[in-house]
Amino acid sequence: MREINVSEITTAVAKLCIDSCCFLPQGVRDKIQEAIKTEESPLGREILSTLVANYELAERKVVPLCQDTGLLVVFIEIGQDVHFVGGDLETAINAGVAKGYTEGYLRKSSVGDPIFTRKNSGDNTPAIIHTKIVPGDKVNLIVIPKGCGSENMGALKMLKPADGVEGIKKFVVDTVRSAGPNPCPPVTVGIGVGGNMELCAILAKKALARNIGEHNADPRYAALEEELLELVNKTGVGPSGLGGRTTALAVNIEFANTHIGGMPCAVNLNCHQARRAEMMI
Amino acid sequence: MSEQTAIKYINAPQDEATVKSLKAGDVVRISGYIYTARDAAHKRLTEALARGEKLPLDLKDNVIYYVGPSPTKPGEVVGSAGPTTSGRMDKYTPTMIEQGMRGMIGKGLRSQEVIDACVKHKAVYMVAIGGAAAVIAGSIKGEEMIAYEDLGPEAIRRYEVKDFPAIVAIDCEGNDFYKVGIAKYSKE
Numbered sequence: 001m002r003e004i005n006v007s008e009i010t011t012a013v014a015k016l017c018i019d020s021c022c023f024l025p026q027g028v029r030d031k032i033q034e035a036i037k038t039e040e041s042p043l044g045r046e047i048l049s050t051l052v053a054n055y056e057l058a059e060r061k062v063v064p065l066c067q068d069t070g071l072l073v074v075f076i077e078i079g080q081d082v083h084f085v086g087g088d089l090e091t092a093i094n095a096g097v098a099k100g101y102t103e104g105y106l107r108k109s110s111v112g113d114p115i116f117t118r119k120n121s122g123d124n125t126p127a128i129i130h131t132k133i134v135p136g137d138k139v140n141l142i143v144i145p146k147g148c149g150s151e152n153m154g155a156l157k158m159l160k161p162a163d164g165v166e167g168i169k170k171f172v173v174d175t176v177r178s179a180g181p182n183p184c185p186p187v188t189v190g191i192g193v194g195g196n197m198e199l200c201a202i203l204a205k206k207a208l209a210r211n212i213g214e215h216n217a218d219p220r221y222a223a224l225e226e227e228l229l230e231l232v233n234k235t236g237v238g239p240s241g242l243g244g245r246t247t248a249l250a251v252n253i254e255f256a257n258t259h260i261g262g263m264p265c266a267v268n269l270n271c272h273q274a275r276r277a278e279m280m281i
Numbered sequence: 282m283s284e285q286t287a288i289k290y291i292n293a294p295q296d297e298a299t300v301k302s303l304k305a306g307d308v309v310r311i312s313g314y315i316y317t318a319r320d321a322a323h324k325r326l327t328e329a330l331a332r333g334e335k336l337p338l339d340l341k342d343n344v345i346y347y348v349g350p351s352p353t354k355p356g357e358v359v360g361s362a363g364p365t366t367s368g369r370m371d372k373y374t375p376t377m378i379e380q381g382m383r384g385m386i387g388k389g390l391r392s393q394e395v396i397d398a399c400v401k402h403k404a405v406y407m408v409a410i411g412g413a414a415a416v417i418a419g420s421i422k423g424e425e426m427i428a429y430e431d432l433g434p435e436a437i438r439r440y441e442v443k444d445f446p447a448i449v450a451i452d453c454e455g456n457d458f459y460k461v462g463i464a465k466y467s468k469e
Contacts, residue, residue, distance in 0.1 A: 040466065041462070041465075041466060043448075043462070047410055050410050050413050050416060050446075051410070051412065051413060053413075053416050054412065054413045054414070054415050054416045057415040057416055057419075058361070058415040061354075061357075061415065063351070063354060063357070063360070063361050063415050063418075064351045064360070064361040064414065064415070065361070065412065065414065065415060066361060066363055066411075066412045066414045067348065067349060067350050067351045067360060067361040067362055067363055067365075067414045067434075068349070068363075068365065069351060105351060105352040105353070105354045105360060106351060106352070107349065107350070107351040107352065107360070107434050108433070108434070109349075109434070118321070120433055148366075149365065149366045149388070149389070149411060152366065180389070180390055180459065180463070181388060181389045181390060181408075181411075181459055182366050182368065182388070182389040182390060184388070184411035184412045234467070234468040234469050235463070235467060235469060236462075236463045236464065236465065236466035236467030236468065236469070237463055238462065238463070238466055240388070240408070240410055240411060241389070241390075241459055241462075241463070242408075242448065242450075242458065242459065242462040242463075243459075243461070243462025243463045243464075243465050243466045244462075244466050245466060271411065271412055272412055273412055
């Protein structure tokens with residue numbers, strides 16, 4: 001049994017909020033640099049170069065890459081030999097969100113209730129927390145600040161077994177094409193297949209939580225990721241949706257067992273910034 | 282920036298002649314004064330109009346920038362301030378254009394109703410690079426709170442801008458550069 005004071009979690013989450021919103025992951029920088037070399041549209045290349053200038057400036061000044069610093073999605077894996085002390089975990093995570101978003105001059109975008117008052121919570125809490133209990137005595141935190149420009153363009157479809165892989169391909173490409181410029185392409189496409197309605201949506205988000213460039217461990221799904229990347233890059237949407245070759249930087253698929261009668265599929269889009277930060281405690 | 286287009290330097294507020302000179306695909310730099318407004322501010326403005334009230338700003342010939350900036354760090358003029366998705370404002374936009382609004386800056390697709398209003402009343406829709414928020418903030422030289430301060434990032438502010446970078450997406454003849462650009466590179 002390992003004791004962890006929840007104040008450590010608060011401190012970690014606060015740091016991860018600021019890091020993820022101000023410093024673009026190296027893998028994403030590499031993908032954008034590669035795209036500048038292959039993009040055929042001159043305007044597209046200019047836009048990609050502006051994104052490079054933007055991440056360099058944001059890092060130098062420690063300011064948000066984008067004004068939309070999102071709702072914070074937290075994937076927390078907790079070793080089953082960990083015992084949290086000093087308070088409750090969820091409160092500690094949200095205290096970290098409030099601290100990070102306030103001290104980091106990040107935008108607070110959380111409103112509740114969604115229909116009537118839509119009052120801003122003032123500190124970007126609560127986070128959206130996905131918890132998984134795993135073997136061991138470590139805690140792993142991945143945070144994704146998720147903006148709404150890309151989130152609004154996601155889609156979920158209860159596909160049927162007879163739709164097959166062609167049904168998946170059509171749904172994914174249609175979703176990216178009709179999203180057009182709105183999710184700030186070049187996007188990362190997170191796909192969840194299988195499970196049921198809520199699980200495929202969570203899997204799509206989990207697919208976005210990967211380090212960019214990592215593929216599904218199953219070679220058939222890894223090959224499908226590559227094929228889908230080629231297909232979405234044929235849409236012509238391009239950087240900022242103003243036309244070009246680079247519509248997506250990556251396509252990531254996560255899958256789970258599903259019912260004999262179903263093949264649910266969720267597509268969650270991320271903008272070109274694919275912001276994330278991770279810490280093991 | 283694009284193959285054939287030189288950068289056009291324009292001022293805000295804009296007159297009708299300036300709007301008529303802009304074509305879809307033009308790369309522009311805007312200097313002068315623009316106003317910020319996004320979802321909640323648009324809702325309040327159009328509700329005020331419906332009640333017959335005077336607006337907290339005169340829309341005539343003005344340019345509205347769809348943005349909800351991040352908080353300003355000490356020593357900076359503004360926080361990060363890139364465009365938000367314009368389509369969410371479509372419901373309110375024809376009413377705003379009827380009030381004399383001459384230009385919009387945002388990102389993403391617009392409805393046919395917005396395009397029609399641009400043609401009818403000679404207005405222009407320009408787009409800034411989504412996610413280039415730190416770079417764009419560099420072209421904002423001053424900020425003044427105008428209305429709805431309680432809305433926080435959604436309050437209406439006036440920005441003084443110098444060479445604010447944008448691209449004309451929909452001109453006052455109804456041409457849509459998104460359609461042209463995507464069709465050019467589609468291999469489907």
